[in-house]
Amino acid sequence: MEYQSLFTPLKIADCTIPNRFAVTAMVTNMCTEDGYATEQYIKYHEAKAKGGFGLIITEDYGINPNAKGYKYVAGLFDDAQIEGHRKLTDAVHQHGAKIFCQIYHAGRQSNSLVNGGMQPVACSPMSCPWNREMARELSVEEIQELVRQFGSTAARVKQAGFDGVEIHAGNGYLIAGFMSFYENKRTDEYGGCFNNRMRLLREVYDAVRGAVGPDFPVSVRYSADEHTLSGRGIAESRMVARLLEEWGVDLINCSNGVYGTYNPGQVAPSYQPHAWTIDNAAALKKVVKIPVLGVNSIDDPLMAESLLESGFCDIVGMSRCSLADPEMPNKAKEGRFEEIRPCIRCMQGCVSGTYLQVPIRCCVNPELNREYEYTYENKPSPKKVLIVGGGVAGMEAAIAASRMGHKVTLWEAGDKLGGQFVAAAYPPGKGDFITFTCYLISQIKKLGVTVELNKKATAENVRAFGGDKMILATGGLPNKPRIPGIDRPNVVFAEDILLGKAQAEGRIIVAGGGEVGVETAMYLADAERGQITVIEMADKLSAKADGTKVVAMVRFMKERDVRTMMNTKVLEICESGVLVEQEGQKTLLPCDAIVVSMGYHPNNGLKDELSFLGDKLVIAGDAEACTNAMEAGTAGFRAGYYA
Known part of the structure; x- marks a missing residue:
């Protein structure tokens, strides 16, 4: 054109x-x-x-x-x-x-x-x-x-x-x-x-x-x-x-x-x-x-x-x-x-x-507001850098380290790059998100980063790699709460629903009204999978999201008759439904499937096994503390820039 x-x-x-x-x-x-x-x-x-x-x-x-x-x-x-x-x-x-x-x-x-x-x-x-x-x-x-x-x-x-x-x-x-x-x-x-x-x-x-x-x-x-x-x-x-x-x-x-x-x-x-x-x-x-x-x-x-x-x-x-x-x-x-x-x-x-009266930032640009710091001047001697994890934090780390002149290898345990950000593009209204994953992958290729998929890191193969620096960016894993019945066959996790690894139909309860839970409910409602109910322990949905964004999400759910129950706790998952407590009253809610979305925890089980690396090891993104994509990308980029 x-x-x-x-x-x-x-x-x-x-x-x-x-x-x-x-x-x-x-x-x-x-x-x-x-x-x-x-x-x-x-x-x-x-x-x-x-x-x-x-x-x-x-x-x-x-x-x-x-x-x-x-x-x-x-x-x-x-x-x-x-x-x-x-x-x-x-x-x-x-x-x-x-x-x-x-x-x-x-x-x-x-x-x-x-x-x-x-x-x-x-x-x-x-x-x-x-x-x-x-x-x-x-x-x-x-x-x-x-x-x-x-x-x-x-x-x-x-x-x-x-x-x-x-x-x-x-x-x-x-x-x-x-x-x-x-x-x-x-x-x-x-x-x-x-x-x-x-x-x-x-x-x-x-x-x-x-x-x-x-x-x-x-x-x-x-x-x-x-x-x-x-x-x-x-x-x-x-x-x-x-x-x-x-x-x-x-x-x-x-x-x-x-x-x-x-x-x-x-x-x-x-x-x-x-x-x-x-x-x-x-x-x-x-x-x-x-x-x-x-x-x-x-x-x-x-x-x-x-x-x-x-x-x-x-x-x-x-x-x-x-x-x-x-x-x-x-x-x-x-x-x-x-x-x-x-x-x-x-x-x-x-x-x-x-x-919050803090400098403007950007989820997809970790260099924003740090232009005076990330100058790419005074580059260090080239190092052999290993990055474990191909999500946003890992790819940002690889990009920054490559731009600083290092030889970078990235290991990803799965069969594709993108991590949790791939699932983030599936809910209605979030199609734009996949463009960022595509951008990161294209930059990884352009910069000549060596990518090995289906490569699970262990203490042995990390030691054998013999790098000068390792960045552990293995992201987070969905929380599996200690709720009686959590292992029943009618229980699935939100991320698996979004990625097409699991299905739910009929009377569906989404346990967890944070941003991921709400977006998964929207996804199921848009696919007309049945009657959706979101259960949240707090008094507000998606409490950490921007208010105007939440209004749009709630409006979408109302239009598709998604029900919500605030200040509600899941007590037990039964064969025929979910036992919940709201304002001291216990109720059995009939359902055919329950979708769990109760946050994430760091996937850093390898950390202790890598103690032999000493200060050569940096933990970045959700592997350090689960927050959001902006914080993960920023942490990954910083780790790569200063590798």
């Missing part, structure tokens, strides 16, 4: 973007608490510029110390911050990319724990569904002061060497709140009719334009569909788009959604279709002549090309896949599609981590 649009320049005001690949704003939590740029933050953005992205739009820079929605986001509310952020723009520019700075006030979508101890402020006294702290209504005088701060921040943006400035008026933040009936309940000149609700954005735009001049690019990001009752839909968003063009805005960044677990537009998990909101960008593009940026689960260069060619948008935001592979544009241009590390939309590190 030839590229007609993706690698062509795009002119935005007086700025020429070298191609149509864009990274839109994502919270990184890599700056200092005072908003200063760090080396980690600079290297993170530089990797994307070096990888070929034409336009990078930073995370939202606070316009004052209390405007932040996250503790460690950037800021340009003080002249002292300019120098550090100029180092950022210099780093990006040396690779030919352009960088816009997004500026904002978080409004009610903040709390006193992250914004310097202040009560959140907003257009109306309402709390955010996630932050849950009541916001104080702004006075007109306070609004005018915030407008002034937007202007002074924009002036610093230009001084710091950015190529453009983006006003964040979307996703439920302060300006978005004023624009929408969903939040704006004011009765003064900033509330009520459309023009009044646009007043703050107009005043902010005028202040920003006055600070940066007529030729400096000014973008506005707003939610074309807020996906909530009383929120703005596409009909009014067309009106907004025409108004922005009339004012002189140079680019519209078509976002979607507001904060809220039930809001599908904030960040889409793998249960949403690819490019699922691109029609909104197309609708805006029909009513304006200025460029429109389209977003949401667009993670394939060929998909991006088709959207551009079809006229849906003028530039494509491919943000989460820039986390997965910052080199994607360069690889796409060279036709190296099998080498693109895919985004699987798991939300493990890019979304869930932001709640």
Whole structure:
């Protein structure tokens, strides 16, 4: 497929973007608490510029110390911050990319724990569904002061060497709140009719334009569909788009959604279709002549090309896949599609981590946020490295060790690579996951790793191998709880169901409502295997998964009549059913099969037998402690890099 649009320049005001690949704003939590740029933050953005992205739009820079929605986001509310952020723009520019700075006030979508101890402020006294702290209504005088701060921040943006400035008026933040009936309940000149609700954005735009001049690019990001009752839909968003063009805005960044677990537009998990909101960008593009940026689960260069060619948008935001592979544009241009590390939309590190106020991470890219550390410089003397285990941790270890110049051999006891991640691709909505396994295998082959399948490690053959370093990455095994009747023939394990090694039909009870248990129930329900019931000891399903993801999973199960029983303990598995206890009451639940999904434990029985290796032995991933694929891959990669 030839590229007609993706690698062509795009002119935005007086700025020429070298191609149509864009990274839109994502919270990184890599700056200092005072908003200063760090080396980690600079290297993170530089990797994307070096990888070929034409336009990078930073995370939202606070316009004052209390405007932040996250503790460690950037800021340009003080002249002292300019120098550090100029180092950022210099780093990006040396690779030919352009960088816009997004500026904002978080409004009610903040709390006193992250914004310097202040009560959140907003257009109306309402709390955010996630932050849950009541916001104080702004006075007109306070609004005018915030407008002034937007202007002074924009002036610093230009001084710091950015190529453009983006006003964040979307996703439920302060300006978005004023624009929408969903939040704006004011009765003064900033509330009520459309023009009044646009007043703050107009005043902010005028202040920003006055600070940066007529030729400096000014973008506005707003939610074309807020996906909530009383929120703005596409009909009014067309009106907004025409108004922005009339004012002189140079680019519209078509976002979607507001904060809220039930809001599908904030960040889409793998249960949403690819490019699922691109029609909104197309609708805006029909009513304006200025460029429109389209977003949401667009993670394939060929998909991006088709959207551009079809006229849906003028530039494509491919943000989460820039986390997965910052080199994607360069690889796409060279036709190296099998080498693109895919985004699987798991939300493990890019979304869930932001709640914890920790630097952004990625399940499929262990180098993310460690670009300053994993430089591949000062390589050690080549070693003979043995890796036991061909799951995510083992393959990441093999890849890292090979890139560091070591001779790597990987032993896998099974007949294929992938470990538990192969089973992870079977539940509904998780087809994307298999692309990561395929990527790892292709990299293993490309790097010349010697792979031996059906090779079980023993103390004897490890000793005979005689390597300089061994990484034990044998993963985890399903827990087999000590429940009477656990060995009955009607008992199977979730992983065996997903891999087609076992079947269940009729009245099925899934014991364990963690993520694997819920996904297995979804798999069985989608295959129409019978009546499914999930039993969980806790009061919540998939407690460790992202909230928006859990909502999609629960909705799927409700649509297929999957039943759930919380705060329920399995006491015994009987011939005709399962004896459970709920709130002190014991009940025998009739069933034809029971699927066990009660967690995992490390598969490291070989560890003690390998004590003769001393410090030559490293245990990585679930073989050390069972967590999740992101932690396993990160640990494996680190072990390989420092082998």
